Amino acid sequence: MQEGTSQAPGYPEETAGREPDVFAAQCPTRQLLDRVADKWSVLILAALGEEDMRFNALKRKVSGISQKMLSQTLRALERDGLVQRSVFPTIPVSVSYAITPLGCELLDALRSMIDWAQSRLPQVVSAQRDFDARMAGMG
Amino acid sequence: MQEGTSQAPGYPEETAGREPDVFAAQCPTRQLLDRVADKWSVLILAALGEEDMRFNALKRKVSGISQKMLSQTLRALERDGLVQRSVFPTIPVSVSYAITPLGCELLDALRSMIDWAQSRLPQVVSAQRDFDARMAGMG
């Protein structure tokens, strides 16, 4: 494919102060970004940013998510250290999810994105109308 | 679909100045967020944030993207007013994509996320190792 600078075989992590190319698919940062720049991850973190929640509460909060994607995304978030899973041996067992300090840092960044979406929605809707009108005019 | 200021009937939103529930699947902000909190959108906007690019240059830059997703995502971004598409009637025709001021605002928010991923990658990797070790220990 693309060689550019020669990379060590096996682990293409650059050595010196050079930062990795986040656009390269095999870059670890890019892979982390792919996991984090995901609608379910964003919504789950945002929900847990408001308060700790149990599995089904989370499922109700994040409307439209399937149990499969919820449990799958939660496990990925937990593995990345962004979410803490706590099991309480009640009967039946209850499991609570909380955002970690690391996840909280990320959430701060995500909030800018969410705030942007909320505040700029009118401009976006207007742009959509404009675009659709142009497309209709082209036939 | 788009009513602008007043709440249209049919939207189960709460009434007065209360902001809509971004966790509700049918909330327009949530839908915008779903489009924006997408790995291809993020990478494309980040690439165009560096410089205007043509279709194939973008395809090379954003490694791993298929031309289908590139053209599809670009069209969605253009429709949302985040990206400007310019056709130059050269031979062969060249199409250039540029980020708009609106998209630039969003990109500022996205950059926090990207920066977070770059700076916190070590912690995440460490958390992954920890998680994997715990899972291995459980059998």
Place this chain on the structure above:
DNA sequence: CTGGATCCCGCACGATACTG
């Protein structure tokens, strides 16, 4: 040649049933 549409197919996701 560049930009993009279209077809086909595999895989990831959604819906649901089932288990501890």
Place this chain on the structure above:
DNA sequence: CAGTATCGTGCGGGATCCAG
């Protein structure tokens, strides 16, 4: 309640074809 297992479908990737 908190998941896993199973199955069907729709989205995304790759190849191919088309327009200019």
